[in-house]
Amino acid sequence: MGGFHGTSAPEGKVAVVTGGGSGMGAATSLRLAREGRAVAVLDIDADGAETVAERIVAAGGKALPVAADISNRDQVRAALARVRADLGPVTILVNNAAVENFCPLGGLDDATWDRLMAVNLKGCFIVTQEVLPDMEAAGWGRVVNISSFGAQTGAPDMAAYTASKGGVIALTRSLAVELGRKGITVNSVSPGFIDTPMARRAIDGNLFPVPFEQIVATYPIPRLGRAEEVAAACCFFASEDAGYVTGQVLGVNGGTAF
Numbered sequence: 001m002g003g004f005h006g007t008s009a010p011e012g013k014v015a016v017v018t019g020g021g022s023g024m025g026a027a028t029s030l031r032l033a034r035e036g037r038a039v040a041v042l043d044i045d046a047d048g049a050e051t052v053a054e055r056i057v058a059a060g061g062k063a064l065p066v067a068a069d070i071s072n073r074d075q076v077r078a079a080l081a082r083v084r085a086d087l088g089p090v091t092i093l094v095n096n097a098a099v100e101n102f103c104p105l106g107g108l109d110d111a112t113w114d115r116l117m118a119v120n121l122k123g124c125f126i127v128t129q130e131v132l133p134d135m136e137a138a139g140w141g142r143v144v145n146i147s148s149f150g151a152q153t154g155a156p157d158m159a160a161y162t163a164s165k166g167g168v169i170a171l172t173r174s175l176a177v178e179l180g181r182k183g184i185t186v187n188s189v190s191p192g193f194i195d196t197p198m199a200r201r202a203i204d205g206n207l208f209p210v211p212f213e214q215i216v217a218t219y220p221i222p223r224l225g226r227a228e229e230v231a232a233a234c235c236f237f238a239s240e241d242a243g244y245v246t247g248q249v250l251g252v253n254g255g256t257a258f
């Protein structure tokens with residue numbers, strides 16, 4: 001991976017965005033950088049992280065690409081050591097990385113179930129726990145966990161995925177009540193159907209029971225969401241202004257779940 005990017009000293013705080021190399025994570029990384037944060041773009045896909053970090057620097061921001069699998073504690077520790085050395089202590093964390101799976105219950109195997117839980121739920125636990133000392137030392141922290149409207153509505157052939165995302169909502173609420181008195185807020189953004197590579201894989205693979213245009217047509221706001229619309233919600237939770245907001249789940253979903 002490339003080394004340190006950008007030249008100007010960061011005015012704000014240091015943010016880590018997991019899964020920052022694609023989709024909503026990329027949009028959130030770009031927006032946080034525009035708002036003056038130094039952003040560590042953490043992704044298992046080293047090239048994706050590098051590309052987003054380069055875009056941030058080209059736009060005048062400060063970024064560091066770091067490659068790590070969030071389900072692997074040693075890799076996360078090594079990545080965060082680089083972030084601290086190059087950017088400073090981490091006080092904003094967006095737990096966005098996840099993997100999807102479509103499979104009817106009868107065919108769902110243990111390995112798939114375990115992998116989805118390991119990345120989507122345990123990954124949030126590992127990365128949050130590993131940045132916690134920085135937030136405790138600062139007496140200030142913002143954790144934003146990306147869940148999914150599927151955890152709220154249910155979704156066919158997505159039991160492992162939606163169960164992992166339901167866990168993310170429960171984790172958010174428990175950490176919010178545990179960490180509030182330390183100055184750390186923990187909130188969740190629950191996206192609806194957002195136009196990203198993840199959604200395109202499902203659309204292109206015809207993995208929905210009916211064409212996606214028919215699904216979207218039933219939504220109160222009848223279109224796919226945009227990654228930038230999710231990024232805006234993440235950046236609100238990450239802001240100074242959101243200091244009295246914790247344990248919340250904000251749907252950015254066109255009105256599909258409440």
Ligand SMILES: NC(=O)c1ccc[n+]([C@@H]2O[C@H](COP(=O)([O-])OP(=O)(O)OC[C@H]3O[C@@H](n4cnc5c(N)ncnc54)[C@H](O)[C@@H]3O)[C@@H](O)[C@H]2O)c1
Pocket residue numbers: 018019020021022023024025042043044045048068069070071095096097098099119123146147148149150190191192193194195196197198199
């Ligand atoms: N796209 C949608 O319609 C939708 C809907 C609801 C929720 N979500 C959630 O939004 C978040 C962002 O999704 P997206 O649509 O931008 O997906 P995406 O697939 O475009 O991007 C996800 C990124 O996470 C990275 N990643 C995957 N496993 C990782 C791991 N083990 N360690 C580190 N990085 C890893 C990928 O390399 C990728 O860059 C995810 O949590 C997803 O579950 C997506």
